[in-house]
Amino acid sequence: MYCRKCGTRNEDSSLNCIQCGESLQGSAASQQPPVPTIPNYLVQSILATVFCCLPLGIVAIIFAAQVNGKIQAGDMPGALSASKNAKTFCWIAFGLGLACTLMYITFIILSVAIGNQ
Template sequence: MTTPQNPDGFGQDPFNKPDSGQPQYGPQYGQPQYGQPQYGQPQYGQPQYGQNPYQGGPPGMEPDNNLVWAILSTVLCCLPLGIVSIVKSTSVGKLWAMGDYAGAQQAADDAKKFAMWSAIAAVAWWVIFVIFYAVVIAAAVSNTA
């Protein structure tokens, strides 16, 4: 189909729509609308899984969970305080993954605190034990003489 503007027929509308001479603005059916997310595409700026939308992104690296110190204090020092330290240190990663960054830092600090208290309790126990043993030996030696 030739027109006065296009005498050789190239560039014609394949659907034979009448050309009104005006460009069509706005969304066409079946065409993506710019600025709108499409199905299955990530929406940037939206919180992803594990992020709390009210706290923003993570403030830095995950805090050290002090698990090694917790295990050593449990095995070598004081069992009850060491167990509490292990429980606190294992909750650091879970809290961080859920987006509770302040809670993860608090759990890491608590794990370190309980591990230190376990070590201090063990040192105090051994000091008391050595003093008691020395008193018992001194009493036994004085009774035999």
């Protein structure tokens, strides 16, 4: 069964959740996996790959792709970890992409300024 509080999969005979200690008796437990509440950042990862930094974006996509699989396997800590990693690499890719764009714009402005002299 699945813990209704944190989503961790437990043995059907368990009295309490192995992850958070929530009682699994009665209404506290569900036979169906809970709706995943962990964001997988897949869309952000793809956008970061296309518009920002290809290598880091691909790393983000790899982590993002792991999130749903780990949720379905009942590995909530692993899913959370993959989600955090995907988010981190998205931001790094975004930051690097922004830095490269700013350098490119600066280069163009300098070229025009020098060309006008």
